[in-house]
Amino acid sequence: xxxxxxxxxIDESGRVIEWGRPAEELFGRAAEDAIGRPVTTLxxxxxxxxxxxxxxxxxxxxxxxxxxxxxxxxxxxVLAAADSPSRRGEAILSALFAQFPVGLHVLxxxxxxxxxxxxxxxxxxxxxxxxxxxxxxxxxxxxxxxEEGVTARRVLEHGEPVVKRIVRGAHRPGRCRRRIFxxxxxxxxxxAGRAIGLLMATADVTEHEKSEERRAILDKIRTQVGPQxxxxxxxxxxxxxxxxxxxxxxxxxxxxAIVRGEEPPLIPAQQDTPLRHAxxxxxxxxIPVGDVRPLPSGTPFSGVLSDLQPRLIRLDEDSSWxxxxxxxxxxxxxxxxxxxxxxxxxxxxxxLGVVTFYRDRRxxxxxxxxxxxxSAVCAHAALCIDNASRYMREWVVALTVQHRLLPEHxxxxxxxxxxxxxxxxxxxxxxxxxxxxxxxxxxxxxVGEVTGxxxxxxITMGLxxxxxxxxxxxxxxxxxxxxxxxxxxxxxxxxxxxxxxADLPHLEPITAACAIVIxxxxxxxxxxxxxxxxxxVLILPDGTSDSLSVPLGPFLAETSNAPFPATTTDLxxxxxxxxxxxxxxxxxxxxxxxxxxxxGSLGKRSQADVCADIANELAGGEALLLLAHTKxxxxxxxxxxxxxxxPEAAPVARAAVRDQLRVWGTDDETAYNTELIASxxxxxxxxxxxxxxxxxxxxxxxxxxxxxxxxxxxxxxRHARTVDETGRxxxxxASLAEQWGTRHQTHGKSVWAELAPETPTVVR
Numbered sequence: 170x171x172x173x174x175x176x177x178x179i180d181e182s183g184r185v186i187e188w189g190r191p192a193e194e195l196f197g198r199a200a201e202d203a204i205g206r207p208v209t210t211l212x213x214x215x216x217x218x219x220x221x222x223x224x225x226x227x228x229x230x231x232x233x234x235x236x237x238x239x240x241x242x243x244x245x246x247v248l249a250a251a252d253s254p255s256r257r258g259e260a261i262l263s264a265l266f267a268q269f270p271v272g273l274h275v276l277x278x279x280x281x282x283x284x285x286x287x288x289x290x291x292x293x294x295x296x297x298x299x300x301x302x303x304x305x306x307x308x309x310x311x312x313x314x315x316e317e318g319v320t321a322r323r324v325l326e327h328g329e330p331v332v333k334r335i336v337r338g339a340h341r342p343g344r345c346r347r348r349i350f351x352x353x354x355x356x357x358x359x360x361a362g363r364a365i366g367l368l369m370a371t372a373d374v375t376e377h378e379k380s381e382e383r384r385a386i387l388d389k390i391r392t393q394v395g396p397q398x399x400x401x402x403x404x405x406x407x408x409x410x411x412x413x414x415x416x417x418x419x420x421x422x423x424x425x426a427i428v429r430g431e432e433p434p435l436i437p438a439q440q441d442t443p444l445r446h447a448x449x450x451x452x453x454x455x456i457p458v459g460d461v462r463p464l465p466s467g468t469p470f471s472g473v474l475s476d477l478q479p480r481l482i483r484l485d486e487d488s489s490w491x492x493x494x495x496x497x498x499x500x501x502x503x504x505x506x507x508x509x510x511x512x513x514x515x516x517x518x519x520x521l522g523v524v525t526f527y528r529d530r531r532x533x534x535x536x537x538x539x540x541x542x543x544s545a546v547c548a549h550a551a552l553c554i555d556n557a558s559r560y561m562r563e564w565v566v567a568l569t570v571q572h573r574l575l576p577e578h579x580x581x582x583x584x585x586x587x588x589x590x591x592x593x594x595x596x597x598x599x600x601x602x603x604x605x606x607x608x609x610x611x612x613x614x615x616v617g618e619v620t621g622x623x624x625x626x627x628i629t630m631g632l633x634x635x636x637x638x639x640x641x642x643x644x645x646x647x648x649x650x651x652x653x654x655x656x657x658x659x660x661x662x663x664x665x666x667x668x669x670x671a672d673l674p675h676l677e678p679i680t681a682a683c684a685i686v687i688x689x690x691x692x693x694x695x696x697x698x699x700x701x702x703x704x705x706v707l708i709l710p711d712g713t714s715d716s717l718s719v720p721l722g723p724f725l726a727e728t729s730n731a732p733f734p735a736t737t738t739d740l741x742x743x744x745x746x747x748x749x750x751x752x753x754x755x756x757x758x759x760x761x762x763x764x765x766x767x768x769g770s771l772g773k774r775s776q777a778d779v780c781a782d783i784a785n786e787l788a789g790g791e792a793l794l795l796l797a798h799t800k801x802x803x804x805x806x807x808x809x810x811x812x813x814x815x816p817e818a819a820p821v822a823r824a825a826v827r828d829q830l831r832v833w834g835t836d837d838e839t840a841y842n843t844e845l846i847a848s849x850x851x852x853x854x855x856x857x858x859x860x861x862x863x864x865x866x867x868x869x870x871x872x873x874x875x876x877x878x879x880x881x882x883x884x885x886x887r888h889a890r891t892v893d894e895t896g897r898x899x900x901x902x903a904s905l906a907e908q909w910g911t912r913h914q915t916h917g918k919s920v921w922a923e924l925a926p927e928t929p930t931v932v933r
Contacts, residue, residue, distance in 0.1 A: 176247040183207050186244070272371040275357070280305055280321055283366065305369060309350065312337045317352070324354040325364055335378065347533055349378045383542045386415045390546050394553055398560055400428050403553045404448035407524070411450075411546060415539075416526040418451020418504050421550075422470075423514065423522035425461050427558040437475040438520040440466045451504060451527065456496050464523070465494045469511045474520050479512040479547075481540045501527070508534040510543045514551040521551050521558075583869060584690035585612055586798040588776035590784055594791035599626035599681075600750050601634055602795050605641045608910060608921045610690055610802055610869035613641055613650075616702060616748045616795050617683040629679060632661060633725075637683075644910045644921075647685040647698035648735035651722060654683060655700065655733070658726035681725040684748055690802040691867065693742060698735040700725050703754040710743040712772045716760060742801045745771050752792040757783060771796070806833075808866040812851060812876075822851045822864050826874070833868050839926040842905045843874055846922050849902055850876035853884055853920065865919075871907065875921040883911050884920060 178187035185208055188200040196215050203211055237246045273286035282300045305321065306314035317336060324331055331354045338348040353370040393410045397403045404421040412419050422444040427433050434442055446460045464471040468490045469480045484507060491498040501509070506527040514521035524547050528535055535543075587604050599619025607613055615637060619629045636657040640650055662679040682701030689695070697705060697717060701724040704716045722733035740746070747768060749758050756762045767782050776796045783794065808829045812818040826847045830840040847864065854862050858878030867873040884899055902909050906922035 177203075177208070179208050179245040179247065185211060192247075274300070274305060274308075274369040274371070276305055276321070276367040276369055278325070278364065278366055280318065280325070280367065282308060309336075309371070310339045311350075312339045312347070321354050321367060321369070324356055325367055328356045328358075328364070330355045335374070347375075348373055349375045379538070382414070383538065386411065386542060387545055387549075389414065390549050394550060396553065396560075397557050400554055400557045401447055403550065403557050406553075407546070407550045408448045408450035411526070413451075415542065415546075416451070416510075417506070417529045417532055418500075418527040419449070420446070420456075420500075420525045420527075421448040421514075421522065422464070422525075423447045423554065424520060427521060427554065430558065433519040433521050433558070436477055436515065436518050436520055440464075440471060442474065442520070444522060447522070456500070467493045468497075470494070470497075470523050470525070473511050473513045473523055477513045477515045477520070479510060479540055479544050481508070481510055481535055481537065483508045483534060497525075505529040505531075507532070510535050510540055512540075512543045512547040514547050514554060516551045516555045521554050524550065584610060584800050584802055585614075585688065586776070586800070587614075588780055588796045590780035590792070590794040590796075592784055592787055592790075592792040599630040600791050600793040601630050602748075602793055603634060603637065604797075605638065606870065607641065607687065608644055608908075608912070608923055609865075609873050609875060609919075610867050612688045612690075612797075613647075614686040614688065614746065614748060614795060614797055615683065616750060616793060617681065618702065618750045618793070620680040629661065629681070633658065633681060633683075642908075644912045646735060646913070647687050647696045648733045650685050651683060651698050651700050651725075651733040655723075655725040655727075662726050679726055682751065683725060686746060686748065686797075688740065688746070688797070688799065690800065691807055691865075693740055693799075693801055694737055695740045695746065696735055696737045698722065698733045700733055702751060703749065703758045706747040706758055706768060707738075707740070708745040708747060708768055708771050709741060710772060712769045714765070714768055716758070740799055742799060744799055745776070746797045746799065747794065748797075749794045750792055752787075752790050753794055756787070757794065771798075802867070802869065806868040808864075810864045812854075812862040812864055814855065814860040814862060816855060818855055818862055819848050819851045822847045822876075825864060826866060829866055835872070835926055839872065839924055843872060843924055846902050846905055846924070847874050847876070849899070850874065850920055850922070853899070854878040857882060857884065859917070871923040871925055873921055873923050875919050877914075877917060877919040879917040881913065881918060883913075883918070 175187065175189035176191050177185055177189060180186050185203050185206055188198070188203040192203070193199060198211075198215070235246055235248070237244050274282050275284040277283050282303055282305060285300045300308050304318075306317055309317075311317045320331060320334065323329075331352075334352045334354075336350045336352050338350065351372045351374045355368045355370075356364055357366045357368055359365050389410050390407070394403065394406045397406065400423055404423060407421055408419040424433050424438070425443040425445045428445050428447075441463045443461050443463050446456045446458055446462075449456075449458060464474065469482055472478075473480060484501065491501065500506075504527050507530050508528050510526040512524050512526070514524060524543070526535070526543055585604070589602055591600065591602075599621060601615075601617050603613070603615040603617075605613040605615065617630070617633060617637075619626045619633065621629075633654065637650065637654055640653045640657075645653065658679060658681050665679060680701075682699075684697070684699035684702040684705065686705065687696045697719045699705075699719055700722040704719050704721075706714055707717050708714045717736070717738060719736045720734040723731045745768075747758070757764045757768070759765065764783055764786055767779055767786075771779055776798065780794060780796065808825065810822070810825045812821055823844050826844045827840065830843060835843070843866075847866075851862070851864065854876050858880040860879055861877075863877045865873075865875040865877070867875070899909075902922050905924070907925050909920070909922040912919045912921065
């Protein structure tokens with residue numbers, strides 16, 4: 170049983186006969202003022218005088234009243250427990266409110282302060298005794314007092330506590346920084362469970378929260394600002410990441426040289442170094458993005474480029490330099506800035522630019538720790554800008570290489586009107602096209618694409634173009650051309666793979682696609698083979714369109730060794746053949762593509778206008794489209810003659826050639842050479858070939874003499890000895906013709922030779 174102290178002793182008449190020390194301490198009455206007086210009178214006086222107890226608060230001391238027998242009289246003894254729970258609770262509360270390192274406030278039902286701890290003064294800048302009776306939002310001057318009042322009232326009504334709520338204080342005049350508090354609310358209840366107020370605990374967490382904010386800003390910069398293809402994109406990412414988290418406004422100015430892919434200047438940079446206004450976020454800037462001008466001398470901005478030292482400027486202390494920079498003075502006035510940080514963008518002793526951070530009067534002014542954060546932001550941004558500048562230099566080279574390797578204008582064709590649309594990739598790509606003259610007035614239309622970007626894709630594209638020009642000179646069929654080109658691509662990929670990684674950084678495995686169409690204006694046919702590219706589209710003279718069904722072959726350099734099937738189809742005169750890269754498959758070449766109807770207007774509008782409309786509608790990325798409007802070779806410019814299978818074929822051929830060249834007005838020397846070539850070709854066909862034999866003479870860009878037979882053997886040049894009577898036919902042909910060759914067909918072959926007349930031929 171706990172020890173008990175005598176509180177008071179009352180006789181049978183109700184008078185106080187003893188008054189103990191606990192009573193003196195509780196009521197503040199000495200024993201001589203209480204003894205002898207009626208207890209009811211004494212209690213009434215004490216009630217009127219209240220509150221009782223220490224520190225001005227009522228004491229909930231536990232007492233025990235019991236009768237005791239003394240001298241045959243019954244007295245009433247009032248005892249106080251020396252270690253009662255209420256006394257212990259009061260001792261604990263006294264220690265908390267006096268020593269606990271957190272501001273404690275007892276709030277009544279109207280959220281007014283009833284009692285405050287010693288730490289309340291440091292949190293509120295006011296003595297604890299001045300807080301009593303004030304609404305708690307007046308004590309702390311929160312940035313949003315209405316929201317805090319709603320939160321506290323909710324705890325009072327529902328009883329669910331709110332713990333460690335981060336609350337920002339309002340800006341106080343004369344202070345450069347606003348405070349941040351961690352606030353907790355707990356409901357106080359009486360023994361019956363009714364709400365009688367709140368216990369509010371507050372802690373100043375300004376430094377901790379500021380440190381966390383700075384760490385979050387640096388993490389955001391590292392995650393949101395990374396490798397980008399252009400300097401401008403990096404600069405925009407920087408201002409987007411730091412506004413408004415770190416600054417109310419931010420400006421990035423970069424040295425103009427790096428935007429053009431050139432080396433930035435060494436430190437110290439010259440005063441007249443031009444800078445580009447690359448990115449801005451925040452208030453309206455008086456300097457348009459893209460504006461190029463040197464920084465005015467005598468300002469913090471020009472000083473930063475000289476010594477690479479960041480500067481913290483408080484405008485209420487130093488604003489004399491604004492007279493030298495009217496544009497930035499206007500920006501400061503518009504944004505209402507109270508301070509700014511000017512930090513350099515630099516790397517390896519070279520100046521890349523300047524970043525300026527602004528804070529307005531609604532924000533805390535910058536301090537020295539913010540200066541360190543700004544420097545870290547600029548260090549990361551400078552690295553990304555340098556990478557983008559290096560990428561830009563490679564991009565400029567890649568675009569230059571691709572531009573030089575692509576044909577500027579297709580060669581004029583007598584039987585085709587060719588127009589192309591090339592939308593280059595901003596980072597440089599590997600799409601290409603070619604229009605190659607073939608023997609017999611035929612034309613090869615080629616569209617190709619190398620995956621990837623940059624200088625490697627452009628160089629690979631150039632190598633494949635060179636290879637296909639070389640292969641086309643062999644007069645191969647479309648499917649065989651693709652097969653040989655695939656072999657070349659495979660060897661090229663193996664050569665790349667064997668190179669040291671430093672020679673070709675970021676090199677990906679080569680993937681290339683190609684489609685080849687060989688158009689014959691005499692037969693009005695085209696032979697198509699494709700590897701990885703979409704099917705060509707045929708636009709008929711009446712405007713209707715149809716996709717040409719061509720089996721899809723594998724991509725070039727694939728290891729499957731699958732064949733490249735070819736399809737030969739009729740091509741009506743006046744129709745248009747449309748070929749394109751994979752980027753156009755869905756929007757232009759597919760029957761349901763949204764831009765497919767534009768192709769239907771080719772009969773009414775020029776190919777250039779249609780290409781321009783398609784270019785305006787494309788979403789982006791590299792795309793290449795080739796349009797070829799077909800025209801037949803006039804029948805009067807072609808001679809076709811079936812020949813007998815015996816020795817009489819040669820004189821028949823010579824006579825036919827002689828008569829036709831006379832009609833065309835060919836010069837005598839060309840006519841003589843052509844007649845001799847025709848005789849030798851027919852002689853070889855009779856001797857080594859097989860029927861049927863056919864002679865074809867074509868008056869196109871060059872004069873072509875062609876003899877077909879049913880054998881598949883390939884003729885070759887022989888060097889006959891002086892005593893040999895035969896073996897000089899092809900040697901003579903090779904000496905007289907510009908070029909000659911053999912073209913294998915489904916049944917048999919054609920041996921041809923081309924001559925360039927000294928005077929233009931005229932059809933009469």
